[in-house]
Amino acid sequence: MNRTLPVWLTKRVPSPDTVREVQGMMRDAKLNTVCESARCPNLGECWSKKTATFMILGDTCTRSCGFCAIKVGKPDAVDTHEPQRVAETARSMGLKHIVVTSVARDELEDEGAEQFAQTIRALRAEIPNAIVEVLTPDFKGKRWCIKIVVDAEPDIYNHNIETVERLTPEVRVGARYRRTLQLLQTVKQIDSKVYTKSGIMLGLGETKGEIVTTLQDLRSAGVDAITIGQYLRPTTRHLEVREYIHPDVFDEYRRLGEEMGFLFVASGPFIRSSYNAIDFSKKILADRLASVG
Ligand code: SF4
Secondary structure (H helix, E strand, O other): OOOOOOHHHOOOOOOHHHHHHHHHHHHHOOOEEHHHHOOOOOHHHHHHOOOOEEEEOOOOEOOOOOOOOOOEOOOOOOOOOHHHHHHHHHHHHOOOEEEEEEOOOOOOOOOOHHHHHHHHHHHHHHOOOOEEEEEOOOHHHOHHHHHHHHHOOOOEEEOOOEOOOOOHHHHOOOOOHHHHHHHHHHHHHHOOOOEEEEEEEEOOOOOHHHHHHHHHHHHHOOOOEEEEEEOOOOOOOOOOOOOOOOHHHHHHHHHHHHHHOOOEEEEOOOOOOOOOOHHHHHHHOHHHHHOOO
8 A cells, every 4th residue: 555645635734832722731630532542633623623532531441443543451440530620621621512432441340331421410510501422432232331321311422333344353353343233223222312423434445335334234223423534544553544535435425324314424534533523513403502601
């Protein structure tokens, strides 16, 4: 694979002052973001607009997915004060749509579900009416863990399928394609008012037909919103990029997703689960968003 990035994957350099400001807020509050931990290519852009995605339950993951740059190892004990610090920092940043994700915590009995629930509650108390989106691990498919999170009433429950069924064992260590679909279905079964969302990365060697099947599977699982982006290799230790997908092809998938009936489709080379996540809220929860102080 040619290592030179195509022109559509070059990014404008952001304003360093605002980026440093967000970084300072996270350091002061001893919080982690997936933006930094996963080496997201949008960090400069998002942080210069003062948006970031909180990553709870520490900075160390118990899985080692082939695409992900997050540190792997034995995590620290759960910090029970973390939910309140997330809420206070989100308020200081002026966020109206807050995205909270986490590392996988396979060693915990509840897989970290209670920490998600506490974070949702802290955000509700700190920023009434704000839109809360969670992006959870698969909790090994445990229904009672999914229920803990759904019962805390997030507005949007996101869980990424990441890739097509054939490539899942290679790309997502410990995860299963069908279990992801089941999780997304379970969220709707527990509370049909919660919007569900999922995301897929392209460029890992999947075929067009497999992508279409994955989108159909997600729609059949009742998923409301999808994000489709280009996989970029974080380091040479990670899976290789097999293909750089042209922006026109991303547009085709967006149109296809819309035709399939998804309420919201974001598709483009730099799309990530949480990139401009507020755009989905603007579409489905505009009144609530306008009422956030
Ligand atoms: S796209 Fe998401 S993870 Fe990446 S910098 Fe923006 S908010 Fe952070």
